[in-house]
Amino acid sequence: MWYEVLYRVLSIVNYVILIIVAIPLLIQVFNVLFCWLKKRTYPKSEIKSRIAFIMPAHNEADVIFDSVRDLLNNQNYPKDKYDVYVVADNCTDNTAELAKKAGAIVLVHNDPDPAHHMALYPLKYGIDEILKTDKYDLVIHLDADNHVNRDFSSLMNDAYQCGYDFLRPYEGSTNGPQNFYTKACTLFYSFDSRYGSRMRERVGVSAHVNGGGATMSTRMLKKCGGYDSTSISDDAEFCFNRILEGIKAHFVEDAVVYEDMPSTFKDTLNRNLRIGAGSVKLLKTKLKEMFFGFFKTGRLSYMEMFLTYIFIFLTPILCIWMPLFYIYNFTFLGLVENGIITVGNLYSYTFYHTILWNTVWSIVGVVGGLFIIFGFMQALILVLSDYQKFGAKSRKEMLDAGFLFPAYLAVYTATICVGTLSKPKWKEINRNPNNAK
Numbered sequence: 001m002w003y004e005v006l007y008r009v010l011s012i013v014n015y016v017i018l019i020i021v022a023i024p025l026l027i028q029v030f031n032v033l034f035c036w037l038k039k040r041t042y043p044k045s046e047i048k049s050r051i052a053f054i055m056p057a058h059n060e061a062d063v064i065f066d067s068v069r070d071l072l073n074n075q076n077y078p079k080d081k082y083d084v085y086v087v088a089d090n091c092t093d094n095t096a097e098l099a100k101k102a103g104a105i106v107l108v109h110n111d112p113d114p115a116h117h118m119a120l121y122p123l124k125y126g127i128d129e130i131l132k133t134d135k136y137d138l139v140i141h142l143d144a145d146n147h148v149n150r151d152f153s154s155l156m157n158d159a160y161q162c163g164y165d166f167l168r169p170y171e172g173s174t175n176g177p178q179n180f181y182t183k184a185c186t187l188f189y190s191f192d193s194r195y196g197s198r199m200r201e202r203v204g205v206s207a208h209v210n211g212g213g214a215t216m217s218t219r220m221l222k223k224c225g226g227y228d229s230t231s232i233s234d235d236a237e238f239c240f241n242r243i244l245e246g247i248k249a250h251f252v253e254d255a256v257v258y259e260d261m262p263s264t265f266k267d268t269l270n271r272n273l274r275i276g277a278g279s280v281k282l283l284k285t286k287l288k289e290m291f292f293g294f295f296k297t298g299r300l301s302y303m304e305m306f307l308t309y310i311f312i313f314l315t316p317i318l319c320i321w322m323p324l325f326y327i328y329n330f331t332f333l334g335l336v337e338n339g340i341i342t343v344g345n346l347y348s349y350t351f352y353h354t355i356l357w358n359t360v361w362s363i364v365g366v367v368g369g370l371f372i373i374f375g376f377m378q379a380l381i382l383v384l385s386d387y388q389k390f391g392a393k394s395r396k397e398m399l400d401a402g403f404l405f406p407a408y409l410a411v412y413t414a415t416i417c418v419g420t421l422s423k424p425k426w427k428e429i430n431r432n433p434n435n436a437k
Contacts, residue, residue: 031195045161049137051082056122060144068102077153089122120234145260155255165220169213169255176390183401184408197251206301207249210235213257233278240286276419315417379405
């Protein structure tokens with residue numbers, strides 16, 4: 001019968017898709033299972049490099065003063081060795097005045113082009129201006145609401161003095177315990193720090209440098225012509241460019257940047273839409289170069305980066321193909337099981353009966369196992385070991401997030417899926433100024 005042929009064809013297609021999805025997923029499982037690996041540290045250096053912190057800021061009057069003042073007053077680093085630059089981007093409030101009052105060097109960036117109203121352009125402008133001064137060794141990008149731990153500058157300097165030009169910190173949170181969204185988002189971003197980044201550093205694979213705390217040497221920036229990104233996912237693109245040039249990024253785990261996490265579904269959606277849309281664009285260009293570059297050079301960093309980001313591109317399969325196929329699968333097998341449709345042209349009734357229950361138990365086992373590893377296990381380990389990096393005073397404040405995390409993974413996957421299928425514009429995410437560290 002034609003419906004038996006259709007069922008077999010769709011089943012084969014689904015097996016192929018499961019294999020494709022499983023490959024990048026196995027990397028994440030591997031990261032969690034080897035969470036016991038010792039973190040890497042860098043020898044203390046007596047040489048102190050000159051550092052320029054740069055903060056792009058569009059109408060950030062609620063948070064910019066505290067962010068700048070905290071950075072200037074609370075670093076265990078010689079005060080004459082670092083400056084804070086704030087790029088006031090198309091501001092209609094008093095961001096520039098407050099930043100200057102707090103002690104920052106303010107650069108005003110006014111660009112009327114609506115297509116340029118995103119963090120990429122003020123960041124590019126600010127870095128170009130900093131490079132013109134020719135007096136800094138390191139440039140560290142922070143968002144306007146970011147705070148860092150007291151030893152941040154010193155730790156980044158130690159890694160730089162070891163000869164490394166491109167560094168990333170641990171991504172923590174200022175407001176982790178606030179609500180469901182902040183807890184879940186905190187754990188998700190910390191996952192890549194505690195598991196993914198530590199694993200990459202220990203096995204010699206390049207770190208993924210993105211977001212606040214990205215640290216770049218000026219010698220590297222001059223060599224690559226400044227901040228050479230053009231997409232909405234500018235930080236990821238910049239990282240890909242450096243890896244393709246053979247520059248390996250490193251992870252400085254004890255340097256912590258505390259970020260203000262989205263506290264509503266709307267803000268979570270806006271952030272994930274950007275990630276999804278940006279990753280699709282990168283897939284068409286940089287990730288393709290990494291995939292084929294791996295077979296030319298044998299560099300594991302290429303393939304690891306490709307497999308990590310390709311998972312974002314696969315979210316439409318998880319959100320669209322998987323539900324539709326298994327609805328069809330169980331509907332077909334249920335009709336066979338109850339004798340509503342006849343079979344036998346290709347396989348016997350016994351075969352379909354066996355397939356039905358094998359599928360049920362496979363889903364229970366695989367999905368259950370993944371939820372234990374990706375949901376409860378990884379989240380609980382993070383809460384128990386790193387809760388202080390989440391803006392929490394005790395483990396108890398974040399403990400429920402370990403049990404809620406699987407629900408957030410579903411939300412995350414769905415919102416990323418929407419992003420991969422859309423072309424979102426840059427939208428501001430509401431700040432939580434009362435959560436400043």
